[in-house]
Amino acid sequence: MIPELGHFALILALVVALVQGTLPLVGAAKGDDRLMALGSTAALTQALLVLIAFAALTQAYVTSDFSVVNVVANSHSAKPLVYKITGVWGNHEGSMLLWALILALFGAAVAIFGANLPDTLRARVLAIQALIGTGFLAFLLFTSNPFERLSPAPPDGNGLNPLLQDPGLAFHPPLLYLGYVGFSVTYAFAIAALLEGRVDPAWARWVRPWTLAAWCFLTLGIALGSWWAYYILGWGGFWFWDPVENASLMPWLAGTALLHSAIVVEKRDALKSWTVLLAILAFSLSLLGTFLVRSGVLTSVHAFAQDPARGLYILGFLIAVTGGGLALYAWRAPKLSPGGLFQPVSREGALILNNLLLCTLAVTVLLGTLYPLFLDLLTGNKVSVGPPFFNATFVPLCAPLFAALCVGPFLGWKRAELWPALTQLRLAFFVSVAAAVVAAAVVDSRSTLAAVAFGFGVWLIVGSIVEFASRIRLARVPWPESLRRLRATPRAAIGMTIAHGALGFVVLGSVATGAWHLEVIETLKPGEKTHIAGYDVTLQRVENVQGPNYVAERATLAVTTGGRPFTTLQPERRLFVVQRRQIAETAIQTNLLRDLYATLGEGDPNTGWVIRLYLNPLAPWIWLGAALCALGGFVSLSDRRLRIGAPTRFRARTAGPGMTGGTRGPRSA
Amino acid sequence: MTPKRKRLWLLVGSLGVLGVAAALVLTALNDNLVFFYSPTQVAEKTIPADRRFRLGGLVEAGSVKKAGQEVRFTVTDTHKTVAVVYRGLLPDLFREGQGVVAEGSLGPDGVFVAREVLAKHDENYMPPEVAKAIKEAGQWKERK
Numbered sequence: 032m033i034p035e036l037g038h039f040a041l042i043l044a045l046v047v048a049l050v051q052g053t054l055p056l057v058g059a060a061k062g063d064d065r066l067m068a069l070g071s072t073a074a075l076t077q078a079l080l081v082l083i084a085f086a087a088l089t090q091a092y093v094t095s096d097f098s099v100v101n102v103v104a105n106s107h108s109a110k111p112l113v114y115k116i117t118g119v120w121g122n123h124e125g126s127m128l129l130w131a132l133i134l135a136l137f138g139a140a141v142a143i144f145g146a147n148l149p150d151t152l153r154a155r156v157l158a159i160q161a162l163i164g165t166g167f168l169a170f171l172l173f174t175s176n177p178f179e180r181l182s183p184a185p186p187d188g189n190g191l192n193p194l195l196q197d198p199g200l201a202f203h204p205p206l207l208y209l210g211y212v213g214f215s216v217t218y219a220f221a222i223a224a225l226l227e228g229r230v231d232p233a234w235a236r237w238v239r240p241w242t243l244a245a246w247c248f249l250t251l252g253i254a255l256g257s258w259w260a261y262y263i264l265g266w267g268g269f270w271f272w273d274p275v276e277n278a279s280l281m282p283w284l285a286g287t288a289l290l291h292s293a294i295v296v297e298k299r300d301a302l303k304s305w306t307v308l309l310a311i312l313a314f315s316l317s318l319l320g321t322f323l324v325r326s327g328v329l330t331s332v333h334a335f336a337q338d339p340a341r342g343l344y345i346l347g348f349l350i351a352v353t354g355g356g357l358a359l360y361a362w363r364a365p366k367l368s369p370g371g372l373f374q375p376v377s378r379e380g381a382l383i384l385n386n387l388l389l390c391t392l393a394v395t396v397l398l399g400t401l402y403p404l405f406l407d408l409l410t411g412n413k414v415s416v417g418p419p420f421f422n423a424t425f426v427p428l429c430a431p432l433f434a435a436l437c438v439g440p441f442l443g444w445k446r447a448e449l450w451p452a453l454t455q456l457r458l459a460f461f462v463s464v465a466a467a468v469v470a471a472a473v474v475d476s477r478s479t480l481a482a483v484a485f486g487f488g489v490w491l492i493v494g495s496i497v498e499f500a501s502r503i504r505l506a507r508v509p510w511p512e513s514l515r516r517l518r519a520t521p522r523a524a525i526g527m528t529i530a531h532g533a534l535g536f537v538v539l540g541s542v543a544t545g546a547w548h549l550e551v552i553e554t555l556k557p558g559e560k561t562h563i564a565g566y567d568v569t570l571q572r573v574e575n576v577q578g579p580n581y582v583a584e585r586a587t588l589a590v591t592t593g594g595r596p597f598t599t600l601q602p603e604r605r606l607f608v609v610q611r612r613q614i615a616e617t618a619i620q621t622n623l624l625r626d627l628y629a630t631l632g633e634g635d636p637n638t639g640w641v642i643r644l645y646l647n648p649l650a651p652w653i654w655l656g657a658a659l660c661a662l663g664g665f666v667s668l669s670d671r672r673l674r675i676g677a678p679t680r681f682r683a684r685t686a687g688p689g690m691t692g693g694t695r696g697p698r699s700a
Numbered sequence: 701m702t703p704k705r706k707r708l709w710l711l712v713g714s715l716g717v718l719g720v721a722a723a724l725v726l727t728a729l730n731d732n733l734v735f736f737y738s739p740t741q742v743a744e745k746t747i748p749a750d751r752r753f754r755l756g757g758l759v760e761a762g763s764v765k766k767a768g769q770e771v772r773f774t775v776t777d778t779h780k781t782v783a784v785v786y787r788g789l790l791p792d793l794f795r796e797g798q799g800v801v802a803e804g805s806l807g808p809d810g811v812f813v814a815r816e817v818l819a820k821h822d823e824n825y826m827p828p829e830v831a832k833a834i835k836e837a838g839q840w841k842e843r844k
Contacts, residue, residue, distance in 0.1 A: 265789065373706075374706075375706070375709055375710070375713070383710070384713075387713070387714055387717050388717065391717055391718060391721045394721070395721060395724075395725055398725055399725075402729065412735065412736075413735065413736035413754075414733050414734060414735050414736060415734045415736065415754055415803075416729070416732065416733065416734070417732065417734055417803075419728070419731070419732035420728045420729065420732040420733075423724060423727070423728035423731070423732060424721070424724045424725050424728045427724060428720075428721060428724065431717075552769050552787075552788060552789065553769075554768045554769055615789075630789065632769075632789045632790075633766075633790070638766075638768075641768075641769055641789055643788075643789050
C-alpha cells in the first residue's frame with residue numbers, strides 16, 4: 032500500500048512540475064500575477080510530493096518490504112538499520128529519487144527565500160527549475176521506477192554492495208547531489224535572466240548565495256568521496272583521476288570560476304554574459320557527470336548499474352539542457368547591456384585570470400576524461416588516460432593560478448598597481464621559497480617538482496594570512512584599532528581568506544602524501560615483524576571475528592617505536608555473507624601530521640599473511656583542508672549582505688540609508 | 701590604453717593561456733596514452749618491451765600461483781593467453797574465471813609485468829574492453 036502511495040505521489044509530482052514549468056512562464060510573459068504566483072505554490076507542493084515518495088521508499092527499506100524489487104535487489108533483513116536507510120540511495124533508482132528530491136527542495140527553497148525577488152524573475156526561475164524536475168521525474172517514472180513490485184515476494188533480499196556499507200559513503204552521495212543539483216538553481220537564474228534580458232549587480236547578489244551553497248556542498252561531497260576511497264580501497268591513494276572523480280571535479284572547477292566572476296558582476300556590473308555562460312556550463316557539467324556515472328560509457332572503478340537506455344535518456348536530457356541553454360544564450364546574450372572594459376592590473380583583471388585558468392583546467396579534465404570515448408568512436412582503439420596525463424597538464428596549470436591567487440586580493444577595483452601588492456607579499460614569498468628549499472634538501476632531493484609544489488602550498492597559506500593581517504592592519508596600528516577592523520570585516524572577506532588558505536592545506540597534504548609516502552609490503556607469520564619509518568610492526572595474531580552481516584579475519588599489529596609500545600592496528604578482511612564478497616578494512620592511526628595505514632591481504636597460518644603498510648605524511652590535511660575550504664564558503668554565505676533584506680533593485684532605488692550595503696571601502700570582499 | 705588595445709591585450713592573454721594548455725595536453729596525450737590490448741592483440745602486434753599498456757581478459761581458471769607477495773597468473777580471451785606477474789596486493793574482486801584489467805608492460809621474457817591490477821566495485825561488472833576482446837575471439841556467451 033505505502034509503495035503505491037509513493038508511486039502515486041511521484042506521478043502527482045510530475046504533473047505539478049509540468050504545471051510549474053509552464054504556467055508561470057506564460058504569466059511572466061503576459062504580466063499575469065496569478066499565474067506567476069502559481070510558481071511558488073507549485074514548488075512547495077512538488078517538494079512535499081517528492082518528499083512523500085522518498086519517505087515511502089525509505090519506509091520500504093526500513094521495514095525490509097521485499098515485495099518491492101528495488102528493496103530486494105539492494106537490501107537484506109540482516110543489514111544494520113543505518114545502512115538500510117542509506118541503502119535507499121545506494122542504488123540507481125533510489126539515488127535518482129534523491130536527486131529529484133533535492134531538486135524539488137531547492138525549488139521550494141527559492142520559493143521560500145526568494146520573497147525579495149521581482150515577481151517575473153522568481154516565476155521564471157521556478158519554472159526552469161520545474162522543467163529540469165520534469166525531466167528527472169519522467170526519467171524515474173518511465174525508466175527507473177523505484178516502487179516496482181515483485182510477486183511472489185522472496186523471503187530475503189540480495190543485500191547492499193558491501194563497499195557502500197560504510198559511514199563515509201553513506202553521506203557522500205547526498206552531499207555531492209546537493210552540490211550538483213544546487214547548480215540547477217544557478218542555471219535557472221541564468222536562463223531566467225536571459226529571458227528577462229537583464230543581468231545586473233542585483234541579479235548577481237541573488238545568485239551568489241545559491242552558487243556558494245552548491246559549491247560548499249560539492250566541495251564537501253568530493254572530499255568525502257576522496258576520503259572514502261582512501262580508507263576503503265586500501266591502495267593508500269586519495270585521488271585516482273578516475274572518470275567518475277573527474278565528473279565531480281569539472282562542475283567544481285566551473286562553479287569556482289562562477290563564484291568569482293559573479294563578484295565582478297556584483298561589484299563592477301561587468302563580465303555579465305560570461306557569468307551567465309558559466310552558470311549554464313556549471314550545471315551542464317553536473318549533468319555530464321551524472322551521464323558518465325549512470326551510462327557506463329567510460330571504464331571506471333565505479334561501474335555502477337549500467338543501462339544503455341537510461342544512458343541514452345540522460346544524454347538526450349543533457350543535450351536539451353546544455354543545447355537549449357546555449358541556444359538561448361546565443362540568441363539573447365548579445366542583447367544584454369555590455370559591461371565596461373577595465374585595466375588588466377586590477378581586482379577584476381585578477382578575477383578574469385582566475386576564470387581563464389579555472390576554465391582551462393576544467394577543459395583539460397574534460398579532454399582527458401572524454402578522449403578515450405572519442406578515440407573509441409573514431410578509431411575503435413581502446414585507450415585509457417591515466418594519472419600521468421593529468422599530472423602533466425592539470426598540475427602545471429595550477430601553478431599560475433596559485434601564484435596569482437594571493438596577489439589578487441591585494442589589488443583594488445578598477446585600477447591597481449602590481450608592485451605595491453607584490454611588496455606586501457614579500458614575506459610570504461620568502462617563507463614559501465624557504466619551505467621549498469627545506470623540502471628539497473631535507474625530505475627529498477629527487478623530486479624538485481614536489482618541493483616546488485610544496486612551496487606553493489605554503490605560499491597560499493602564508494599569503495592568505497598576510498592578506499588578512501593587512502586588511503585589519505595588524506601591527507601597523509594599535510591592536511584595539513585592529514580589533515575594531517576585525518569586527519568590521521565583512522564575513523565574505525573572512526570566508527575568502529579561510530577558503531584560500533585552506534586550499535594551501537589541501538595542496539600540502541596532496542603533495543606530501545603523493546610524493547613522499549612510504550610503502551612496505553611484507554608476508555608475515557604471527558610473531559614476525561617489519562619496519563616502516565622508525566616504527567617496528569609485529570604481526571601478533573590473526574583471528575576470526577563475527578560482524579552483524581559479515582565474518583572477518585582480523586590481524587593485530589603491534590606498533591612500537593624505539594622499543595616502546597606505540598599503538599595497535601587491526602586491519603580486517605571482511606567476507607559479506609549474503610553477497611559472498613570480500614572487502615578489506617584498513618586500519619589507520621593518525622596524529623594529524625601523518626597517517627600510519629595498514630591493510631591485510633590474503634594468507635593462511637602456514638605461508639603467512641600479506642600485510643601492506645603505508646606512512647602518508649600530512650594526509651589528513653587533504654580532507655581537513657577541503658572541509659575548511661567549505662567552511663570558508665559557509666562563513667561567506669552567512670554574510671548579512673547576502674541574507675534576505677539585502678538590497679533589491681526596488682529598494683536600492685527607494686529605501687533610505689542602511690539598506691544600500693555593498694561598498695564598505697575599497698576592499699570589501 | 702584605448703579600449704581596442706585593452707581588448708586585444710585580453711585576447712592575447714587568453715590565447716596565450718589556452719595555447720600553453722593545448723601544448724601541455726597534446727604532449728601529455730602523446731606520452732601518456734595507455735592503449736588497451738587483448739591477449740590476441742598482444743600476440744599479433746610487436747609491442748616494445750617498455751611500452752606501458754593495459755591488458756584485459758579473463759583470469760584463466762587454475763592459473764593463479766602465489767609465492768609470497770608475488771602472484772603469477774594467465775590472462776586469456778579464450779583464444780590466446782598472456783602470462784602475468786604481479787607483486788602486491790590483489791584487489792578483493794580478483795578471482796579465477798573473472799574479468800581483469802592489468803596495467804604494466806611486457807618484460808624481456810614476454811611475461812607481462814603488471815604494475816597495477818584494477819579493482820571494480822561490482823562483481824557482476826565486466827570491463828567493456830574485456831567483453832569486446834572476448835567477443836572478438838568469438839567466445840562470448842550472454843549471461844545474466
